[in-house]
Every structure is written in C-alpha cells, then in structure tokens.
Amino acid sequence: MKLSKEEIRKKVRETLIEDGADMDITSSSLEIGDDRARAYILAKESGVICGLEIVKEVFYSLCSDADIKILKKDGDKVFTGDKVMLIEASQKALLSGERTALNFLSHLSGIASKTRIFVDKIAQYPKSGIYDTRKTLPGLRAFEKYAVRCGGGKNHRFNLADQVLIKENHLKAANLSVKEAVLKARKKNPASIIEVETENYSEFIEALEGGADIVMLDNFKEEDMVKACHFAHDNYPSVKVEISGGVSLDGLEKIAAAGADRISVGRMTNSAPALDFTFLMK
Template sequence: MQQKSFEEQVRLDVQRALEEDVGTGDLTAALVPADRMALATIICREAAVICGQPWVDEVLRQVAPGARARWLLQDGDQCEPGQKIVEIEGAARELLTAERTCLNWLQTLSAVATKTAMYVEAVAGTAASILDTRKTIPGLRVAQKYAVRCGGGKNHRMGLFDAILIKENHIAAAGSLSSAFKAAQASILPVTFIQVEVETIRQLEEALEVGVKMVLLDNMSLPNIRDAVTLVHGRCSLEISGGVTFENVRAYAETGVDRISVGALIKDIKAVDFSMRFLDKPVER
C-alpha cells in the first residue's frame, strides 16, 4: 500500500470530516443571504498549545475557497484563555458551514499537543525524550502524530510499515528472541529501526548478546529499570513503556533511559475549548 504525502492525507482527512458533517448540504446556513460577507474570529477559551492549522486551512479551501485566514498564533504556540487564534473573512454561508469542522480539528489536535507539552516539560533536564505510540484514533494517525510533534514530543514508528518492533508475541511465534532478531536483520526492506521488547533483565541480557541496539523495557519496575540502565551502560538505547503517567514520568526519566513512550498522549485527552464568533454587523459583498 502506497503511503500518502502529508498534504494528501490532510486533504482526505478533511474531505471525510466534511462528508459526515455537511453531507448533501448545510440546510441552516442556506437561510443566510448568499451575498452576505462576514469576519469571524476563533478564540481559545483555555490555556493550550495550538495545533491544527493545516486542517483548518484545508477546510476553508474545500468549503470557503474565497475566504482569507490570518493566523495570529502558529501551531506549537502557547495561548492564554480568551486569546484569538485566527481571523477569517469570507462568505457568511461558507464560514457557517466550515465552523464546526474547523473547531473539531483544533479541539482534538490542540488537546494532544497540550498534553504532550506537559509530559515534555515534566522530564525537562533529563536525557529522556517523550514519544507517542500507535494507540491512535483510527484514521487520524498522521494528524495526531503531527500534534505530538507540535507539543515537543517525538514520533515512534508511524505504523507497521516503517520500522520493526519485535514484541513478546513475535518472539513466541519465532521461537526465540534471537531467531526473531536475526530474521529482522536479514530483511531487505528499508526500515528506520529494529527494536526488541523485553520484560525481564534476563531477556535484556539475551538482547545484548545478539547485538540489539534498541531495546524497549515493557512494564518494568523502577528498580529493574535502574538495573537495566546500569547493565546496558551505553551499549544500546533504552526505551520504557507501560504504566507511565504524568505523576511518575519524571521518576522514570531520572533513571537515565533515552526514550519514554506514552500512549496517554493521544488516547487519554480532553478536548480544548474553542469557539468561533462573527462580528455583530456583517459586511455586504
């Protein structure tokens, strides 16, 4: 399956969102005179990291191609409660139709970026990077992983197609950690990395013996993670996953691991509150 470009994925994301919201037409917006123009502002009602500009711009391209958007903040910027994010001038009918879809993208992606920024700040000063996982809303992976980057985090693999992560079920199916890793090394397909997941110190020792350079410590206790860091002593990169929360992420980071992957960045979010407001006196075209 051929991977889509970022721009094409944004276009398809927005097309799908508009199909489910607008369908055959916006019955309520049709009540507004066709020649009525409007100036609208989108406001964020709480402190947040802004994210979603490419998707909002694409909504306008598809619904209100004559509209002009002036962004006052960029993706990755921090905003304060009540702050204006963007001003949009265009046909009132079209802006009314675009409103909810624009806000949906902003509220969802800003939520991911905001949560990611909290975790990144929590580990500041340590060697650990914050990464996402594949625990995304189906169909929104590109968008949500973009939001993680806007929040200062890093992306793990995009999907099953760009990197190899050998987990416990792969090891069981292959017969051993060594067998699975050697098969990965023999692969002729381009991959960004080969990583092996381990659950015990003994498995970590086996991974080191066969030359694994990236190890994922799965659901290990803090004492065991500290032992793992000591054992590895720079021979491979260490990532931890499982059981990581905002309350304990700093303690995990201080063990000396290189990477911390956190599913909650994407799957446990609360939408950020945005609203669109029109001027009281619309402008005639």
C-alpha cells in the first residue's frame, strides 16, 4: 500500500514551513528568483531507494510548473553514481527545497536499505517474515512503515488501536496472569487479533491455552525458542509465533530456522543510517 497523496502533501507542507522555505534570506539576498534551472539527484552510495514521490511533491509545492522526471521507483536497488531524479524548476524553488527533499529521501532510503538487508538474510526461509515495530520518529510513522514495505519487510500494528498486544507492564497494571489477560481481552474485543508478549516458556504455554492469535517470545534462549516454535506449530497450527527483543543480523538465520513466523526488528526504523544522496544544479 502506497502513501496517499494527501498524506504526502500534508507532511511536505509541514516540513517546508519548518525549514522556512518561503523565507530563504540567502536566496533573497542574492536576488535569486524565478529563472529556470535544472538539477539532478545522485546516489552517493548503494542501497534501496524510497521517497521519490515525496521529493517530487517538495518541488511541486514550491514551483507548480516544475518539470520532474523520476528515473527510479521506490523499492529499486540503486548504486553509487546513479541519477534518480531530474528536476527543472525556478532557481529559488530548487535551492529552497533541496534540504527538505534530501532529508526525506536519505532517511526513508536508509530504512528501506536496512530492511532489505534483514529480508535478504532469511530469503531461504520464506515462511518467516521481517516485521517492523512502533519504534518510529514522532509524526513520521506512516512514512517509515512505508519505507519498510519498500525494503521488503512487513508492518506490525500501526498504532495502539489496531490490535491487542498485551505486554509485561499491562499484566502488572491489571494484576493478571498471561492466560487471564488473554481471556479478558478476548471477551472485551472478540473481533480483534490478540497478541501477548511472553518472557519464558511457562508464559508461552499460558498464552496458547488462553487462545492468543500471536505469541511473542521476548528475549528467549535459543533452546526455548526452538522448543516453543515446534510446540506451537505441532499443537496450535493457527497460532503465529513472533520473535522479538535483541534481534541481530548475525542471529537472524537461527531464528528463522527455528520456525518463527514473524521476526520483529525495531532497529530497522529507530537506528537505520541514512542513505547518502547529493543534489547538483546545472
């Protein structure tokens, strides 16, 4: 699912206002105005690109008659030196929109690139999916989750209203066991997916007995993780097992080989390095 045009327009407007794009005193001081110029955006390193439609909207917002040619599509692999977009617009629009455009492109492409690394690592285990989390920058969740999809990953719940996910602190606050919490959540929200985080094998069994749809294994030891995956698949085939907590690239294949249905990775969004691009005017 792509980002809606309205989502893009709204966020672009916010960021251009934040950057003072219509009050660029440097361009004004140098009397740089509406004369036409060309620019292109170039990849300075290899990765997976994401955010091209957002970049296009940046320059259309500043110059309604801009002529923009997108040379790649979101989700494409790009290599150092690749041209990804050509833009013809007023000089003022090009200079005022450059940083906002590159900020979006670099950040989202970094997430897509990081995601693709995780996805490719377990390509031989098609039953296991790489999922994101809610560890996103405030105000950018829809965009960052879109970047995960462009990288080949899958989206976990978008927000707290999407599904029930019972965690340790919920259990403490409600003073309930895992099984009791699942049963209560099911009674209150019969149509919702019910997921519960478990911290040991006995809690895992409670979650299954309570009727959870997804059971998250948080920081399980490898032997317990393997045991739990096999038990669930043999005895509760409709239940999905999700692995979370400290998931690293080095340990990813072991998790997939154990039979995990879902592997949630917060670092795809909360610590992905930006992918470097440059903006050059002709």
